[in-house]
Amino acid sequence: MTKEETKELERIAQRIRLGIIRSVSAAGSGHPGGSLSVADIMATLYFKVMRVDPENPKWPDRDKFVMSKGHAAPALYATLAEAGFIPREELLTLRKFGSRLQGHPSMNHVPGVEMSTGSLGQGLSAANGMALAAKLDKRPTRVYVIIGDGEAQEGQVWEASMTSVHQKLDNLMVFLDYNGLQIDGSVVDVKSFTDPAARWRAFGWHVLEIDGHDVQAIHSACEEAKATSGRPTLAVAHTVKGKGVSFMENVADWHGKAPSKEQAEEAIKHIEALLDSAL
Amino acid sequence: MTDVPQKTATRAAYGKALVRLGEENPDVVVLDADLSKSTKTDGFAKRFPERFFQMGIAEADMMGTAAGLAASGKIPFASTFAIFASGRAFDQVRQTAGYGKLNVKIGASHGGITVGEDGASHQSIEDLALMRVIPGMTVIVPADAIETEQAVFAAACHEGPVYIRTGRSPVPVLFNESYEFEIGKAATVRDGKDVTIIACGIMVSKSLEAAEILAEKGISARVLNMATIKPIHVDAVVKAAKETGAIVTAEEHSIIGGLGSAVCEVTGAMCPVPVERIGIRDVFGQSGTPDELMKEYSLTADDIAQAAVRAIERIGT
Numbered sequence: 001m002t003k004e005e006t007k008e009l010e011r012i013a014q015r016i017r018l019g020i021i022r023s024v025s026a027a028g029s030g031h032p033g034g035s036l037s038v039a040d041i042m043a044t045l046y047f048k049v050m051r052v053d054p055e056n057p058k059w060p061d062r063d064k065f066v067m068s069k070g071h072a073a074p075a076l077y078a079t080l081a082e083a084g085f086i087p088r089e090e091l092l093t094l095r096k097f098g099s100r101l102q103g104h105p106s107m108n109h110v111p112g113v114e115m116s117t118g119s120l121g122q123g124l125s126a127a128n129g130m131a132l133a134a135k136l137d138k139r140p141t142r143v144y145v146i147i148g149d150g151e152a153q154e155g156q157v158w159e160a161s162m163t164s165v166h167q168k169l170d171n172l173m174v175f176l177d178y179n180g181l182q183i184d185g186s187v188v189d190v191k192s193f194t195d196p197a198a199r200w201r202a203f204g205w206h207v208l209e210i211d212g213h214d215v216q217a218i219h220s221a222c223e224e225a226k227a228t229s230g231r232p233t234l235a236v237a238h239t240v241k242g243k244g245v246s247f248m249e250n251v252a253d254w255h256g257k258a259p260s261k262e263q264a265e266e267a268i269k270h271i272e273a274l275l276d277s278a279l
Numbered sequence: 280m281t282d283v284p285q286k287t288a289t290r291a292a293y294g295k296a297l298v299r300l301g302e303e304n305p306d307v308v309v310l311d312a313d314l315s316k317s318t319k320t321d322g323f324a325k326r327f328p329e330r331f332f333q334m335g336i337a338e339a340d341m342m343g344t345a346a347g348l349a350a351s352g353k354i355p356f357a358s359t360f361a362i363f364a365s366g367r368a369f370d371q372v373r374q375t376a377g378y379g380k381l382n383v384k385i386g387a388s389h390g391g392i393t394v395g396e397d398g399a400s401h402q403s404i405e406d407l408a409l410m411r412v413i414p415g416m417t418v419i420v421p422a423d424a425i426e427t428e429q430a431v432f433a434a435a436c437h438e439g440p441v442y443i444r445t446g447r448s449p450v451p452v453l454f455n456e457s458y459e460f461e462i463g464k465a466a467t468v469r470d471g472k473d474v475t476i477i478a479c480g481i482m483v484s485k486s487l488e489a490a491e492i493l494a495e496k497g498i499s500a501r502v503l504n505m506a507t508i509k510p511i512h513v514d515a516v517v518k519a520a521k522e523t524g525a526i527v528t529a530e531e532h533s534i535i536g537g538l539g540s541a542v543c544e545v546t547g548a549m550c551p552v553p554v555e556r557i558g559i560r561d562v563f564g565q566s567g568t569p570d571e572l573m574k575e576y577s578l579t580a581d582d583i584a585q586a587a588v589r590a591i592e593r594i595g596t
Contacts (some may be wrong), residue, residue, distance in 0.1 A: 054486070060352075081589075101404065104418075106378070107350070107379050107382055108379065114350060115346070115347065115350060115375065115379065116374065116375065116378050117374075118374065118377045119370055119374045122343050122370075122371060122374060122375060123343075123344070124343075125339070125340045125341075125342070125343025125344045125347065126342075126343045126344070126346045126347035126350065126375060127347060128343075128344050128347060128352060129344040129345060129346060129348040129349070129350070129351065129353075130342065130347040130348075130351050131345020131347075132332065132344070132347070132348060132351050133347070133348050133351030133352065134351065135329070136308070136329065136353070137352075151467060153289075155339075156337075156339045156340055156343065156371070159335075159337035159339060159340035160340050160344075161339070162335065162337070162340075163334060163340055166335070167332070247413075
């Protein structure tokens with residue numbers, strides 16, 4: 001990836017962050033923390049890695065993405081808006097009556113949303129089904145999933161993790177958003193969940209550990225996953241919850257509350273300044 | 280279907296139908312959760328190994344995987360016992376197949392109390408209620424082998440999630456090749472004018488026996504096979520209420536939330552008549568042979584006939 005490409009992805013990630021803050025602020029509720037933490041992964045996936053066509057969102061050979069941690073809907077919507085699946089101004093309708101942008105992603109409302117999620121732990125199973133179908137139909141489709149670290153407390157994640165390996169789904173890649181925080185506090189305090197890499201390795205996955213805010217590392221991980229045959233790849237993405245908005249970073253409380261108008265303005269000003277700078 | 284033996288378990292017909300369906304439709308895939316010999320999906324697994332997915336003992340994961348397959352244009356038949364399909368995996372069915380309006384077919388075998396010796400843990404007496412309440416879910420309980428085969432094909436042609444409940448024990452074959460099952464349509468299997476017995480699944484043959492008992496008493500009973508619990512055939516219920524004035528519902532399920540409730544919702548709203556509900560009366564089952572359990576929980580032809588008499592006595596009171 002060239003320096004210019006890297007910068008462009010970083011700029012897109014910042015614009016996704018702007019979309020997150022603007023939409024959650026307009027909604028007056030939502031989940032900014034875990035949305036901000038995956039912005040760099042989303043930018044890299046949709047603008048460098050995945051083969052998708054906003055003009056033809058149901059293109060049968062497309063790559064697919066499942067936001068298993070459905071409460072990060074603002075990140076998904078902001079990304080889809082950046083990519084041209086939905087108009088940018090629609091982000092301001094998030095969570096409002098009559099909007100397509102439901103509080104958690106609904107596949108029947110929004111073009112580009114491949115699976116309805118929100119009840120945690122279910123996205124990987126659905127992604128496995130998509131990867132199986134792609135193999136049956138001999139399509140080039142690759143399936144990408146983001147799972148939260150708190151979400152990994154759900155047993156179905158591990159049922160599905162066994163399935164991915166058993167079915168040799170090398171057309172599947174998971175990012176674990178390892179930001180260390182969940183609603184009630186740190187993941188380790190809520191239910192100790194240490195060394196996810198070792199856990200998934202023990203399940204038979206090809207596992208990488210990356211800086212989840214480094215778009216080059218994210219891209220390299222995707223390339224390595226593509227080159228891995230016979231088993232699925234999981235990247236433990238070390239991230240910061242609330243990344244990019246200083247007062248939200250590493251504060252569990254920002255898991256599920258909207259910033260005040262003043263706070264949102266401050267965050268937007270900061271991100272816009274970054275975008276205006278040499279970034 | 281001259282080669283159909285007189286008694287066949289509907290689960291066996293389900294397995295047989297899947298193989299035939301698989302021959303016709305390459306998009307049909309089957310998933311099972313380590314019960315393929317019991318749910319009878321093993322025939323499909325043998326015939327189409329590349330389209331059969333053994334999911335292990337992980338029903339929640341199976342339903343989610345089925346949703347992903349359906350979202351990719353496949354027609355998955357996710358198969359396990361009714362108790363696990365509806366209970367263990369309720370949230371997965373609701374969140375993905377249901378909310379996603381996905382083309383997932385749930386093949387739920389071993390429905391009801393006649394699972395028998397396995398006991399209450401395996402006797403699904405709540406599944407129809409659980410599935411019926413999910414928006415957009417179609418719920419089918421076939422009465423015999425012929426209807427089961429047709430229901431499987433009808434489900435495959437129907438766009439959206441479908442729950443098909445079959446049974447473990449052999450049941451009489453009631454229909455012949457000329458029978459035409461249609462989702463949402465009740466079939467009059469015996470006409471009558473004094474009372475209507477509305478039944479599903481194995482209770483249809485019991486209801487026909489009950490009609491015989493009633494005939495001996497000079498009571499003319501209509502028997503409706505309400506194979507589709509949802510959407511319930513409203514017109515058939517209203518017609519029965521108006522023409523016979525009394526209704527008995529018969530199901531191998533709790534009297535709460537299943538066929539009896541669905542019928543009462545129609546009569547209560549549109550044409551109130553006495554309704555007697557035959558079903559499990561808000562208790563868990565226990566181990567025993569199917570016959571012992573049918574007696575213990577008042578699900579026999581005699582019980583249905585007595586309920587019919589009670590319903591008729593209540594007319595006008």
